[in-house]
Amino acid sequence: MDQFIGKGGKREEIMELSVPLFAVFGYDGVSMRDVAAVCGLTPAALYYHFSHKEDLYLEVVAHAFREKSAALLIKLKDSDSPWVQLENFITNLAHLAAKDEDFLRLMQWVRLDSEEMRQQKLVTHVFKDLFLAVHALVAKLNSRYDPYMLSMSIIHLVLIPFEGKKIRKFMPGYRPEHDQPDVLARHVIDLLRMGLFEYRTSD
Amino acid sequence: MDQFIGKGGKREEIMELSVPLFAVFGYDGVSMRDVAAVCGLTPAALYYHFSHKEDLYLEVVAHAFREKSAALLIKLKDSDSPWVQLENFITNLAHLAAKDEDFLRLMQWVRLDSEEMRQQKLVTHVFKDLFLAVHALVAKLNSRYDPYMLSMSIIHLVLIPFEGKKIRKFMPGYRPEHDQPDVLARHVIDLLRMGLFEYRTSD
DNA sequence: AGAAACTAAACGAACGTTTAGTAAAATATT
DNA sequence: AATATTTTACTAAACGTTCGTTTAGTTTCT
Numbered sequence: 001m002d003q004f005i006g007k008g009g010k011r012e013e014i015m016e017l018s019v020p021l022f023a024v025f026g027y028d029g030v031s032m033r034d035v036a037a038v039c040g041l042t043p044a045a046l047y048y049h050f051s052h053k054e055d056l057y058l059e060v061v062a063h064a065f066r067e068k069s070a071a072l073l074i075k076l077k078d079s080d081s082p083w084v085q086l087e088n089f090i091t092n093l094a095h096l097a098a099k100d101e102d103f104l105r106l107m108q109w110v111r112l113d114s115e116e117m118r119q120q121k122l123v124t125h126v127f128k129d130l131f132l133a134v135h136a137l138v139a140k141l142n143s144r145y146d147p148y149m150l151s152m153s154i155i156h157l158v159l160i161p162f163e164g165k166k167i168r169k170f171m172p173g174y175r176p177e178h179d180q181p182d183v184l185a186r187h188v189i190d191l192l193r194m195g196l197f198e199y200r201t202s203d
Numbered sequence: 204m205d206q207f208i209g210k211g212g213k214r215e216e217i218m219e220l221s222v223p224l225f226a227v228f229g230y231d232g233v234s235m236r237d238v239a240a241v242c243g244l245t246p247a248a249l250y251y252h253f254s255h256k257e258d259l260y261l262e263v264v265a266h267a268f269r270e271k272s273a274a275l276l277i278k279l280k281d282s283d284s285p286w287v288q289l290e291n292f293i294t295n296l297a298h299l300a301a302k303d304e305d306f307l308r309l310m311q312w313v314r315l316d317s318e319e320m321r322q323q324k325l326v327t328h329v330f331k332d333l334f335l336a337v338h339a340l341v342a343k344l345n346s347r348y349d350p351y352m353l354s355m356s357i358i359h360l361v362l363i364p365f366e367g368k369k370i371r372k373f374m375p376g377y378r379p380e381h382d383q384p385d386v387l388a389r390h391v392i393d394l395l396r397m398g399l400f401e402y403r404t405s406d
Numbered sequence: 407a408g409a410a411a412c413t414a415a416a417c418g419a420a421c422g423t424t425t426a427g428t429a430a431a432a433t434a435t436t
Numbered sequence: 437a438a439t440a441t442t443t444t445a446c447t448a449a450a451c452g453t454t455c456g457t458t459t460a461g462t463t464t465c466t
Contacts, residue, residue: 010411024317025317026229026231026315026317028229028231028232029231029317031454031455031456032455032456032457033454033455033456041411041412041413042412042413042414043456043457044412044413044414044415044457044458044459045411045412045413047456047457047458048410048411048412049411052456052457053456053457105315108311108314108315109315110370111311111366111367111370112229112308112311112312112315114227114228114229114232116369119369119370120373123370123373124373127370127374128373128374128375131374131375132375135375135376141399142399144393144397145390145393145394145399146376146381146390147376148374148375148376148377148378148381149364149381149387149390150390150394151376152364152367152371153360153364153390153391153394156359156360156363156364157356157359157360160359160363161352161355161356161359163314164314164355166319166322167313167314167322167326167330168355170323170326170327170331171330171331171334171351172331172334172335172338172351173338173349173350173351173354174351175351178349178351178352183352184352187348187349187352187353187356188356190347190348191348191353191356191395191398192394192398192399193398193399194347194398195394195395195396195397195398196344196345196348196395196396213445234420234421234422235421235422235423236420236421236422244445244446244447245446245447245448246422246423247423247424247425247446247447247448247449248445248446248447250422250423250424251444251445251446252445255422255423256422256423
């Protein structure tokens with residue numbers, strides 16, 4: 001009865017077990033022996049399921065990203081106003097970033113990938129849908145800004161603080177609450193709504 | 204007459220030649236044989252100047268960062284108003300990021316470093332001064348936001364788009380002008396000043 | 407019996423690093 | 437001023453380890 005997930009099931013198991021490895025140590029920092037060890041297998045067994053190390057890595061990253069970005073996209077309902085949609089998206093993204101450190105670190109490794117072909121493949125398959133959704137959203141919100149640059153700014157404002165979590169701890173002025181997704185989401189939303197000057201739109 | 208720079212001069216030469224290597228391929232992606240090759244030396248010769256690979260790497264990164272962040276800090280004059288200072292800082296930072304790709308990529312590698320001791324050493328020696336300067340600046344500018352979070356947001360808004368330059372090219376809506384430092388600086392300054400809504404403080 | 411999912415062992419290549427030796431320059435001694 | 441000595445800045449070769457990967461054989465399940 002498992003004829004459809006029998007082979008793929010094992011592949012997925014290997015992929016899920018190696019996500020934390022690649023997330024922490026990167027492609028060059030993880031050996032096939034490392035992957036085999038966390039899977040309870042021999043290195044040679046991996047070559048039954050994947051043809052090369054790069055094959056395994058590509059599928060691991062794509063798998064991790066498909067999962068997460070799909071979860072974000074289904075929450076982008078058209079029912080609310082664009083501004084409420086954006087607020088919700090920022091909050092959701094902040095919670096995802098706070099919860100799933102592996103996802104964030106994999107993104108960083110992809111951004112640093114020195115093999116352009118591999119990088120392009122990963123990026124277009126993985127980020128494009130999410131970026132397009134934000135792009136369409138901000139285009140409805142404000143016509144003064146370039147929607148491309150504004151989308152980038154918003155995504156970065158939310159994600160990067162969590163990427164640099166370990167680093168931020170050493171910086172002067174750090175307080176533990178800066179790691180809470182709701183606190184960061186609030187900060188980003190306020191900054192986007194009002195900018196730096198004290199005009200205050202409400203309250 | 205070269206008794207003071209005789210040894211250090213050669214060390215610096217090696218360091219400067221290996222910056223592009225470590226920037227592109229990272230610590231694990233560069234071998235001592237690679238470094239030796241670009242320096243026109245034998246691998247063993249490197250161990251005359253540096254005791255370990257990690258020693259070399261640490262000094263390379265610290266050296267590259269000291270140079271760049273010092274150049275940014277001396278431009279932060281107290282003569283102007285805080286807002287003008289911030290505008291200038293954003294523009295300077297954007298130009299630095301656009302010009303020096305190695306600097307940006309080294310920063311990314313540091314953020315991904317899995318060895319906490321090494322990471323902390325690099326971060327505190329390198330980023331702290333710059334961050335402190337921005338922190339003091341935004342604290343004078345606006346009391347509504349947490350100065351720590353606001354400093355982070357500003358630095359990220361400027362630097363990260365250039366970090367992701369290769370990736371952004373594959374995203375829908377990209378135009379070459381998005382890579383121009385003045386265009387990005389203008390975008391960030393406007394976003395910070397006015398936020399998303401159409402209040403317009405001045406034309 | 408036959409396909410599926412492995413293991414044990416080994417391949418050559420590349421890795422960080424060490425050892426032993428050398429040519430040249432600086433320093434000290436006569 | 438000429439010679440001996442030390443220090444500097446390396447090279448050639450190799451050390452043991454780890455790497456990605458392969459081969460040949462074995463267990464497990466249908």
